Amino acid sequence: MTQHITVLGSTGSIGTNTLDVIARHPDRYQVFALSAATQVALMLAQCARFAPRYAVMASAAHARELEQKIKDNGLQVQVLHGPDALETIASHEQVDAVMGAIVGAAGLAPCLAAARAGKRLLLANKEALVVGGAVFMRAVREGGATLLPIDSEHSAIFQSLPEDPATWPRRVQHVLLTASGGPFRTRDPATLCDVTPSQACAHPNFSMGRKISIDSATMMNKALEVIEARWLFDLAPEQIKVVIHPQQIIHSMVQFVDASIIAQLGTPDMRVPIACGLAWPERVPSGAAPLDFTQLAALTFEEADARRFPGLHLSWQALAAAPGTTAVLNAANEVAVAAFLDGRIRFDQIHAVNLATLEGVLPSNPDCVDALLALDAQTRAAAEQAVRRFQ
Ligand code: NAD
Ligand code: MG
Numbered sequence: 001m002t003q004h005i006t007v008l009g010s011t012g013s014i015g016t017n018t019l020d021v022i023a024r025h026p027d028r029y030q031v032f033a034l035s036a037a038t039q040v041a042l043m044l045a046q047c048a049r050f051a052p053r054y055a056v057m058a059s060a061a062h063a064r065e066l067e068q069k070i071k072d073n074g075l076q077v078q079v080l081h082g083p084d085a086l087e088t089i090a091s092h093e094q095v096d097a098v099m100g101a102i103v104g105a106a107g108l109a110p111c112l113a114a115a116r117a118g119k120r121l122l123l124a125n126k127e128a129l130v131v132g133g134a135v136f137m138r139a140v141r142e143g144g145a146t147l148l149p150i151d152s153e154h155s156a157i158f159q160s161l162p163e164d165p166a167t168w169p170r171r172v173q174h175v176l177l178t179a180s181g182g183p184f185r186t187r188d189p190a191t192l193c194d195v196t197p198s199q200a201c202a203h204p205n206f207s208m209g210r211k212i213s214i215d216s217a218t219m220m221n222k223a224l225e226v227i228e229a230r231w232l233f234d235l236a237p238e239q240i241k242v243v244i245h246p247q248q249i250i251h252s253m254v255q256f257v258d259a260s261i262i263a264q265l266g267t268p269d270m271r272v273p274i275a276c277g278l279a280w281p282e283r284v285p286s287g288a289a290p291l292d293f294t295q296l297a298a299l300t301f302e303e304a305d306a307r308r309f310p311g312l313h314l315s316w317q318a319l320a321a322a323p324g325t326t327a328v329l330n331a332a333n334e335v336a337v338a339a340f341l342d343g344r345i346r347f348d349q350i351h352a353v354n355l356a357t358l359e360g361v362l363p364s365n366p367d368c369v370d371a372l373l374a375l376d377a378q379t380r381a382a383a384e385q386a387v388r389r390f391q
Contacts, residue, residue: 003120003278004032006089008110009101010046011036013208014124014150017270018099018278019046025284033089035102035110038062044069047077053094054078056085086110091117097278099150100125103211104334105327105376108132112369116143122277124150126228127334131327131372137231147232148277153177153225154232155273156251156264161233168233175235176253176261177225178245179304180205182217185246189308195347197340205248205268214337218350219304223315224333227326230319237319242312244302249291267291311351314358324363324375331376332357335383349390356386 005022009015015036022029033054036043040062047055047070055070055077057063063081070077080088090098090110098114099122100107107125112132114121116139123129129136140147149155157175161168183202184192201213208216215221226240251273253263266272267289275286304312311333318325336353339345345353361379366372 002030003028003096004030004094005097005099005278006033006035006092006095006114007031007099007101008035008086008090008107009099009103009125010034011039011042012101012103013212014101014270014274015099018101018122018274019050021271021275021278021284021286022050024287028284029278032092032095035086035089040066040069044073047075048073051075052077054080054085054089056080056082056089058082083109087113090114091119093117095119097122099274099277100128101150103127103209105131105330105373108136108372109369112136112139115139115145115147118144120146120148122148122150122274126151126224127330129231130224130227130330131376132369133227133231133326134323135367135369135372148280149228149232150270150273150277151225151228152268152270152273153252154228155276157229157233157254159264159276160252160254160262165234171256172233172235172239173255173257173259174239174241175229175233176255177222177229177240177242178248178250178252179219179222179242180216180248181244181246181302181304182219184217184308185244187308189305192308193346193348197343200340200347204246206270210341211334211337214340214350215333217347218311219309220311220314220333220337220350220354222304222309223312224330226312226315227319227329237316240316242304244304245299246302247296247299249296249299265291311354314354318358322363322365324366324372325358327366327372327375328358328361328363328379329354331379332361332383332386335380335387339387345387345390352390353383353386356389357383360386 031050035056037058067079091113097120100111108128200217248268269288271286336350
């Protein structure tokens with residue numbers, strides 16, 4: 001049966017890869033709605049190609065611009081805008097699956113709407129889970145949603161775990177998240193204060209959005225992924241380990257109590273976890289090239305250097321601190337990364353802003369989405385102040 005899909009963040013790196021996979025299987029998947037922040041031209045092209053019922057832009061001005069172009073091109077797409085419209089297309093009764101590929105906490109509310117409406121939720125938007133934590137997982141349970149990880153490490157863990165989650169606690173010892181180490185893995189840490197946004201965005205194996213590219217360079221991406229794994233698989237923080245694996249062939253692993261390890265391998269191409277989430281428990285072609293083992297020189301592993309990547313350990317610290325601290329860490333980091341990309345702070349000051357903000361904002365057990373969003377806003381203000389102090 002055809003599945004009707006909403007793609008939140010369709011113009012981004014994950015969004016366009018998702019549409020690439022969908023386009024390979026027109027008999028299986030039909031696009032119901034697309035969303036983007038500001039990219040009108042690309043959204044118009046996607047509307048022409050996929051004929052969704054709805055296209056949602058972030059602002060009224062961008063929606064008007066798109067609407068005019070939709071009309072000029074004789075297309076039949078309803079254009080909406082703003083956060084409520086995102087929730088509408090995420091929870092619409094005609095939608096079967098929602099790809100959450102907005103970047104940052106902006107994706108939390110629509111992902112929650114999809115969860116509450118019991119959708120199949122394909123989650124790339126890790127920040128939504130880092131902010132939402134227990135509140136997010138409760139919405140998934142209560143809504144009867146199926147939460148499928150798209151982040152490649154979490155897809156790998158999901159694929160390596162036994163099917164029945166009830167067996168995980170007695171079988172699983174820990175999970176090992178692999179990390180590329182980013183573009184500065186071998187750079188002298190003393191020179192990290194000099195790096196530019198374009199150097200930091202030059203990921204060795206992937207072309208990704210700018211925010212996650214910076215997070216990969218600081219390894220804050222892995223810190224967010226540790227928190228993401230804690231919630232997705234209900235693990236204790238100490239059951240989540242990180243190892244650097246620059247080739248990104250092993251996407252992550254699960255170690256069982258008998259010391260057996262199951263890993264998931266493949267070429268580094270996000271269409272693999274996307275196709276896995278779309279089709280699960282079936283498998284469909286993703287468009288990715290298969291791995292040629294005879295062409296692999298070596299698979300290497302190393303420990304993450306705490307001097308070079310001081311942000312990585314903030315994940316375990318935030319998980320051990322008061323509930324809501326992971327939301328504080330996420331908001332601080334979003335502000336710090338944006339400030340770095342704008343040339344307002346240095347690369348090494350991203351961590352300094354995160355630390356200062358974590359010290360300044362003490363959450364009081366946010367137990368609903370409104371409380372989380374208030375904490376997010378409060379933290380952003382505090383992080384902005386920290387940025388100004390460093391400027
Ligand atoms: P991106 O910047 O390329 O795309 C983000 C998308 O979200 C765009 O369509 C943009 O228009 C939209 N968007 C941004 N801000 C918005 C807002 N305030 N309101 C509504 N829409 C908004 O990012 P990406 O690399 O595709 O990453 C998307 C998410 O997937 C992130 O959470 C990232 O951590 C996660 N992820 C990405 C990759 C990857 O390879 N790119 C891998 C794993 C996980
Ligand atoms: Mg990842």
